[in-house]
Amino acid sequence: MADETPFLRLTGISKRFGGVKALDGIDWDVKRGEIHCLVGENGCGKSTLIKAVVGVHAPSSGTIEIDGADVPVLDPARAKALGIQVIFQDLSLFPNLSVAENIAIENHLEHALKPVRKERLRGVARDVLRRLNFDLDLSTIVSDLSVAERQIVAIARGLAAQARLIFMDEPTASLTRAEVNRLLAIVSRLKADGIAVVFVSHRLDEVVEIAERVTVMRDGRKVGTWPVAEVDQKRIAHLMTGLDIDHSIVARDMGDAPELLHVEKLSRRGEFADIDFTLHQGEVLGIIGLLGSGRTELALTLFGMHRADAGAITLDGKPLRLSSNRDAVEAGIAYVSEDRLGLGVILPQSIGDNIILAVMKQLAGRFGLIATKSRQKLADDWVKRLSIKVAGTDRPVQTLSGGNQQRVVLAKWLATRPKVLILDSPTVGVDIKNKQGIYEVVAELARQGVGVILISDEVSEVFATCDRVLHMRSGRIIGAEVPGQVSEHEMEERIYA
Amino acid sequence: MPDDRSAFSLKALRRRPEMWLLAVILVVGTVFALAARDFLSLPNIIDLLETYSVQSIMAMGLFVVLVSGGIDISFAATASVAQYCAALIATQLGLPAPLVIVAGLLIGTALGCVNAALIHKMRITSIIATIAMMSISFSLLMYFSSGKSIYTLPDWWTDRIVFYQTETAVGDLVRITLPIVTMMVVALFTWAWMTRSSIGRQLYAMGGNPEAARRIGIGIGKLHFVAYGYLGFMAALAGLVQAHRVGESVPNAMYNTELAVLSAAVLGGASLTGGIGTVPGVLLGIVLLAMLQNGLNLLGVSSYFFQIVIGITILISTSITVLSSRRGRRHRIIAEAPGNG
Ligand SMILES: Nc1ncnc2c1ncn2[C@@H]1O[C@H](COP(=O)(O)OP(=O)(O)OP(=O)(O)O)[C@@H](O)[C@H]1O
Numbered sequence A: 001m002a003d004e005t006p007f008l009r010l011t012g013i014s015k016r017f018g019g020v021k022a023l024d025g026i027d028w029d030v031k032r033g034e035i036h037c038l039v040g041e042n043g044c045g046k047s048t049l050i051k052a053v054v055g056v057h058a059p060s061s062g063t064i065e066i067d068g069a070d071v072p073v074l075d076p077a078r079a080k081a082l083g084i085q086v087i088f089q090d091l092s093l094f095p096n097l098s099v100a101e102n103i104a105i106e107n108h109l110e111h112a113l114k115p116v117r118k119e120r121l122r123g124v125a126r127d128v129l130r131r132l133n134f135d136l137d138l139s140t141i142v143s144d145l146s147v148a149e150r151q152i153v154a155i156a157r158g159l160a161a162q163a164r165l166i167f168m169d170e171p172t173a174s175l176t177r178a179e180v181n182r183l184l185a186i187v188s189r190l191k192a193d194g195i196a197v198v199f200v201s202h203r204l205d206e207v208v209e210i211a212e213r214v215t216v217m218r219d220g221r222k223v224g225t226w227p228v229a230e231v232d233q234k235r236i237a238h239l240m241t242g243l244d245i246d247h248s249i250v251a252r253d254m255g256d257a258p259e260l261l262h263v264e265k266l267s268r269r270g271e272f273a274d275i276d277f278t279l280h281q282g283e284v285l286g287i288i289g290l291l292g293s294g295r296t297e298l299a300l301t302l303f304g305m306h307r308a309d310a311g312a313i314t315l316d317g318k319p320l321r322l323s324s325n326r327d328a329v330e331a332g333i334a335y336v337s338e339d340r341l342g343l344g345v346i347l348p349q350s351i352g353d354n355i356i357l358a359v360m361k362q363l364a365g366r367f368g369l370i371a372t373k374s375r376q377k378l379a380d381d382w383v384k385r386l387s388i389k390v391a392g393t394d395r396p397v398q399t400l401s402g403g404n405q406q407r408v409v410l411a412k413w414l415a416t417r418p419k420v421l422i423l424d425s426p427t428v429g430v431d432i433k434n435k436q437g438i439y440e441v442v443a444e445l446a447r448q449g450v451g452v453i454l455i456s457d458e459v460s461e462v463f464a465t466c467d468r469v470l471h472m473r474s475g476r477i478i479g480a481e482v483p484g485q486v487s488e489h490e491m492e493e494r495i496y497a
Numbered sequence B: 001m002p003d004d005r006s007a008f009s010l011k012a013l014r015r016r017p018e019m020w021l022l023a024v025i026l027v028v029g030t031v032f033a034l035a036a037r038d039f040l041s042l043p044n045i046i047d048l049l050e051t052y053s054v055q056s057i058m059a060m061g062l063f064v065v066l067v068s069g070g071i072d073i074s075f076a077a078t079a080s081v082a083q084y085c086a087a088l089i090a091t092q093l094g095l096p097a098p099l100v101i102v103a104g105l106l107i108g109t110a111l112g113c114v115n116a117a118l119i120h121k122m123r124i125t126s127i128i129a130t131i132a133m134m135s136i137s138f139s140l141l142m143y144f145s146s147g148k149s150i151y152t153l154p155d156w157w158t159d160r161i162v163f164y165q166t167e168t169a170v171g172d173l174v175r176i177t178l179p180i181v182t183m184m185v186v187a188l189f190t191w192a193w194m195t196r197s198s199i200g201r202q203l204y205a206m207g208g209n210p211e212a213a214r215r216i217g218i219g220i221g222k223l224h225f226v227a228y229g230y231l232g233f234m235a236a237l238a239g240l241v242q243a244h245r246v247g248e249s250v251p252n253a254m255y256n257t258e259l260a261v262l263s264a265a266v267l268g269g270a271s272l273t274g275g276i277g278t279v280p281g282v283l284l285g286i287v288l289l290a291m292l293q294n295g296l297n298l299l300g301v302s303s304y305f306f307q308i309v310i311g312i313t314i315l316i317s318t319s320i321t322v323l324s325s326r327r328g329r330r331h332r333i334i335a336e337a338p339g340n341g
């Protein structure tokens, strides 16, 4: 223990956005080469803290020290020069550029006039991806990638440059467990190289697995920092929310309830084949499978975004022909997509407008006009039911924290009062308290007779919320299980086998 | 891999329109060649090249601004102002050629930088800022010149410079002249600069995601000046070349060319939302417009009809590119159907 000066020390950092105080007097430090986890509910200020440190948002007050020396005002370029890298929650990739160029983008920053050597870019990108043990085609344009692949590109970019501190803002949000494990292994290796990592995640199992110290935030303040040995998942959850949360099994046998949705021999070339299942009224059916198992493609087809090549879908005993998602919405199917931020919301528009987006037709009175009052009421109602943390429903969605944006999308679809609700990884990036909130909404909808299809890759999630769980792999359903009849551990074994 | 592309890949779909454009050009070219005999003759083609060299030079500048995520409507006015001022300097002050040329180019670049300042420093949307600049600079030009043309340009400016000439079998003279060479040099430079230099790639990055560009430490402000300054420079160069071709400086000669150039760039696959486009694409866009105009001319069709055809061509060619790439790629290997084991 020669030198105990922390790499980064913050004193009294505050940040206001208009009337909202997103950070309130944060004192915090990150030691050299430590793995430090940052946790807290949605909207508590984790991302804002990171952005304040690297100068994406200038803090309203407070001081930042690096290596024991005061740094006046950081901007992104200077933060980089000091060895601070960020993997942003929204990824901040360049959709128009190739994978290689996105990963090695910093090569372009060295000298403005230096010629670009494509081979060098590719070399840098190839090395990082190899270190991460991921295989991505280097010349693919990023807008052609799936969400998970984009996340990997963002991670690779953060690792490509020389760094002494890497902030990772929910890097595992769209990754599946197998990929998460690879990332966690990398993080440990970074530590061995003396690089500090600040890791933000809502998956507390990851947190206790890798962290050395954990900092809990709540409403823009720091609750405290603990060595991980002194806290466990339950304690962290309690510190974050002030509540005790337990997961108990809710599985009911819904076999006698009327059939709602029946899918027979559904296939789509190259994506999935021979999918058979029945969803009953009021049932919560889980579909679990790894990334690339075809679960999202199946959901998109059920929602009419893609067309099946073969097979039949029956809703309420009537055959369903879906040529677009509008047909699906009209038939009473709602779909909350996995890539909420890409597909789900119109960021610059107000929260209220986003919530009523899918029900405008029903709200419209004569002449197709929508009464401000009924719009307001609907929006307020859903904001309350999903406890979305907003300053007002007239604020643009982009001012919300990531997790709260997600709940706006959920509200939008719930407002359509669907018969069948398809949720694709609905709690990715949502904090535990609000995960619980979403599960409660799901349970409540099921009690009202809505059939819910919950797509997920978290076993604990389907285990605690579903009546039945289908297991998908390589485009086929390879098994069905009932939580309680098999244990969570057994289910996990089968999925990751 | 989740296949959620189809819904938002409009950008992705517009990526490789050059191939389609080339096909359309071949079809249109064949039709015209069959209908009008002169169309495919070498002199006609070279003549077309020279006629459209001015627009192509401007298009190269505009391309850079479009890639950076902006738009500029004022470049034709900039070209006129730079050309007229240079003409005044040459005729009234009698300065030597290099000084006149440098002055003209500087004026253009400076006007481009004013645009950049308005857009970056004052945060005015680029289309609004440049429309305003277009009105202002063009009106000032008309006011101070009273619309009078300058016919007495010095000889160094108006003398034809021929780099290569040959006679065809039929006895027509074919010449590769200064405007054509300038256009080629500009296109080559722009292409190399945008694909091979760090600044060029930074411009693409900024056009693709400005906030992300800021976050990784790209100097957004500087890039605005580079892009709009480059367009200003190219506009002025185009203005000088235009006066060289016609032998006089007419204040409103280039009025209205901005929309033709913009259509060509968009036709060639440059995205109005930024980050997407290539130099060959934009050049092909100009080729198509030039062919349509010239071909219809040779066929004796009214110029209003030409505008209609341009509109329809833009609609068709952009929809073709969208439709052609809509077939998403599917590449999952589906497991074997489970047997009875
Ligand atoms: N650009 C902005 N303008 C206005 N308010 C903002 C802006 N960015 C963040 N906020 C507000 O600051 C607060 C903290 O947001 P932040 O994104 O830091 O939360 P977070 O802890 O990262 O949450 P999550 O887990 O959902 O990502 C929120 O109340 C959010 O609405």
Ligand SMILES: [Mg+2]
Pocket (backbone or CB within 6 Å): A046, A047, A048, A089, A169, A401, A402, A403
């Ligand atoms: Mg966040």
